[in-house]
Amino acid sequence: MSDSRDGARLVVVQIDDYGPWTTTPAPRRETDLQALQARLFATTADFFGDHDGYAFTSRYDNMIGVANGVDPSTFERLQERVRNRFPVSVSVGVGTARTPAQALDAAGAALQEAGSAQSADRREVLDHRVVDDATPGALTVAHFDVVDATGDLTDRVSPAVADRTVQRAVSTLDEILRDEHEAVTQFVGGDNVIAVCPSVSPDALSDVLRRVRERTGVDLQVGVGHGPTAHAAGDDAKHALEACRETGERVHGPWTVADD
Structure with missing residues (x-):
């Protein structure tokens, strides 16, 4: 069972003063900007992965990480890595x-209070905020995907319709999980969504899936994992999702998490 004292450690990696670089000495090609953002995310994702964490693209110039097993000072090495490889720097909250x-x-508040993302005076801030003396503990990760996305979407409708359908489901899922379970939910490509959650019961997740289906027409399934790091919990969640695909279950997990 998870401990009610278990807390989460989330990270925001934000490019410093990115706007001027994109337009100096002249506006840069969009493909160049997209390529830099992709390479920067790959570097960030590798760094989090090396420390058993997770990284999400978010808006690319603002990336999100899960780092329950990582000391905040460790992110100085990420800042150094970015500084040495890219024409931009990053601040980390x-x-x-x-x-x-x-x-x-x-x-996010740690970075906002340190100065604007467009301020030339803010460079490589690293700040850690603790709420109510929380300490990072075990994590619950829920890995969702669309049931038979290939058959129902990829092979049947236009890419634009498929994309719109998935994004509508993701937005609805994100809203419910944030408002009712204080989870952080991120789209991770294809038809896959990962949520980092407090302890959540199978009945609660079944209710979430039902409401997403009623609002969007999209049928989701979810594998749940629980562990000391994002990698450990996420790996269990991936295996649980495979069990859904094999058995037809919509919710599967170790259920070492406490019921709501």
């Missing part, structure tokens, strides 16, 4: 709180 949503808010 770290938040530790009882729930993922609270931790992400704290990480």
Whole structure:
């Protein structure tokens, strides 16, 4: 069972003063900007992966990470790596709180209070905020995907319709999980969505899936994992999702998490 004292450590990695670089000495080609953002995310994702964490693209110039097993000072090495490889620098906000949503808010507030993302005076800030003396503990990760996305979407409708359908489901899922469970939910490509959650019961997740289906017409399935790091919990969640695909279950997990 998870401990009610278990907290989450979320990270915001934000490019410093990115706007001027994109337009100096002249506006840069969009493909160049997209390529730089992709390479920067790959570097960030590798760094989090090396520390058993997760990284999400978010808006690319603002990336999100899950780092329950990582000391905040470790992100100095990420800043150094970015400085040495890219024409931009990054600031890092770290938040530790009882729930993922609270931790992400704290990480974002740390950067906002340090100065604007467009300020030339803000460079490589690293700040850690702790809410209510929380400490990072075990994590619950829920890995969702669309049931038979290939048969129902990819092979049947236009890419634009498929994309719009998936994004509508993701937005609805994100809203419910944030508002009612204080989870942080991120689209990770294809038809896959990962949510970092407080302890959540199978009945609660079944209800979430039902409401997404009623609002969007999209049928989701979810595998749930629980562990000391994002990697450990996420790996369990991936295996649980495979069990859904094999058995037809819509919700599967170890259920070492406490019922709501």
